[in-house]
Amino acid sequence: MSLLEISRDAGVLRVVLNDVRRRNALSADMLHELIDALDAAEADEDARVLVLSNRGSTFCAGADLREQSSAPRAIGLDELLGRLRASRLVSVGRLDGHCVAGGVGLAAALDIAIAREDATFGFSEVRLGLAPAIISVVCLPKMREADARAAMLRGNRFDATEAARIGLISAAVPAQRLDEAVDEVLADLLAGEPHSLALTKQLIARVPSMSLEEAFAWTRTLSGELFASPAAREGMSAFLEKRAPSWAPSQPD
Numbered sequence: 651m652s653l654l655e656i657s658r659d660a661g662v663l664r665v666v667l668n669d670v671r672r673r674n675a676l677s678a679d680m681l682h683e684l685i686d687a688l689d690a691a692e693a694d695e696d697a698r699v700l701v702l703s704n705r706g707s708t709f710c711a712g713a714d715l716r717e718q719s720s721a722p723r724a725i726g727l728d729e730l731l732g733r734l735r736a737s738r739l740v741s742v743g744r745l746d747g748h749c750v751a752g753g754v755g756l757a758a759a760l761d762i763a764i765a766r767e768d769a770t771f772g773f774s775e776v777r778l779g780l781a782p783a784i785i786s787v788v789c790l791p792k793m794r795e796a797d798a799r800a801a802m803l804r805g806n807r808f809d810a811t812e813a814a815r816i817g818l819i820s821a822a823v824p825a826q827r828l829d830e831a832v833d834e835v836l837a838d839l840l841a842g843e844p845h846s847l848a849l850t851k852q853l854i855a856r857v858p859s860m861s862l863e864e865a866f867a868w869t870r871t872l873s874g875e876l877f878a879s880p881a882a883r884e885g886m887s888a889f890l891e892k893r894a895p896s897w898a899p900s901q902p903d
Contacts, residue, residue, distance in 0.1 A: 653680050655705075656687055660899055661698040661840060663691045663739070670706035676752050677714035681726045688733050698844050699836060700737070702760060703744035709769065710753030715778075727752055728784050731759040735788065735855065738848035740839050744832045745810070745819065750774055754818060755785025758792055761851065763819040764831050765810040771818065772807040791858075792817040843881045843897050 655666040665687050667674040674680070691697045704710065713727070734741050743763030749756070749771045757763045757771075775782045782789065782802050790798055797816040801808065810822035823831045839847065849872065857865050876882055881897075888895040 652683060653677075654683050654687060658694075658697070661696055662701060662836060663687070663694070663697045663699070664701045664703070667702070667704040667710060668706075672714060673708040673711035674704050674706065674747075674753070675711045675714040676727060676730075676756070677717050678726070680714075681730055684730055685726065685733065688730075688737060688739075691739055692737060697739060698847065699839050700739045700741045701744055701832065701836070702741065702756075704747050707747045708753070709743075709745045709747040709749050709765075710756050711748075712751030712753045712755075712774070727755070728787070731755060731784065731788050734759045738844075738851070740847050740851065742832060742835055742839070743819070744828060745769055746825075746828060749813075751782065752785055754813075755782070755788055757813075758785065758818050759788040762835055764821045764823060764828065764835065765813065765819050766825040766828050767810045767822040768825060769810045769822075770807045771810065771813040772805065773802045774805050776803065776805040789818060840899050843885060843895065845879075845881060846876070849876070 653667070653669045655664075655668050657664045665684070667680070669675065669677070669680060688700070691700055740762070741760040743757050743760040743765070745757055745763055745765035746769075747766070748769050749765070751772070751774050754771055754773060757765070773782045786802075793801075793816050801816065810819065813819045814822045821831065842850075853869070853872075857869070860868065884897075885895050894900075
């Protein structure tokens, strides 16, 4: 039986973690199914946005410790997090529960993540004789060093509002507003041109590591190519003509 619930609607692929018994832990099977779902989404030309959510009170409890204690091995978390960051799709987290250890890394790897404010977060690795090794690759770029040291070394739990303050997620909202907040984000994303969204993800990932000269050289070329593209001509025409561009979802009458 699948550990995921998958549905598609108007350019949005929704993936729900559904291994409630194991608190949606990142078992080898869960990682395999998530990577397969992401591969299928990449191959779907109509897919623009991936929404990741959960069943149960825990979004993700991190590594499956029972599995790791009996046969410890690298089980592909780095591959999953890397693919999320490199994917052309914009990934959105609807965090309807707690995030622990690798679950914090999964949330941090998403482009935009919104959690219910009563969810708790925590880097519990040091209390298990471990370290937040793989997830540090996606968490540390989002955090001030002082916040990272406090959260990762203490290993304590903190709420979603604090997780947003230190940059791990985008926002924390009351539980009753979670769907509304996610829908607002989806409406904005679907108004964006798909190739432009993918290129903007590249800008965010690459520009900070470039020198000033490299960054201006690359972005100058990219900007010229974009302004000359059919998508930009359509977008600018739609703006001037006060109509929706061709890629925007049709509005009900």
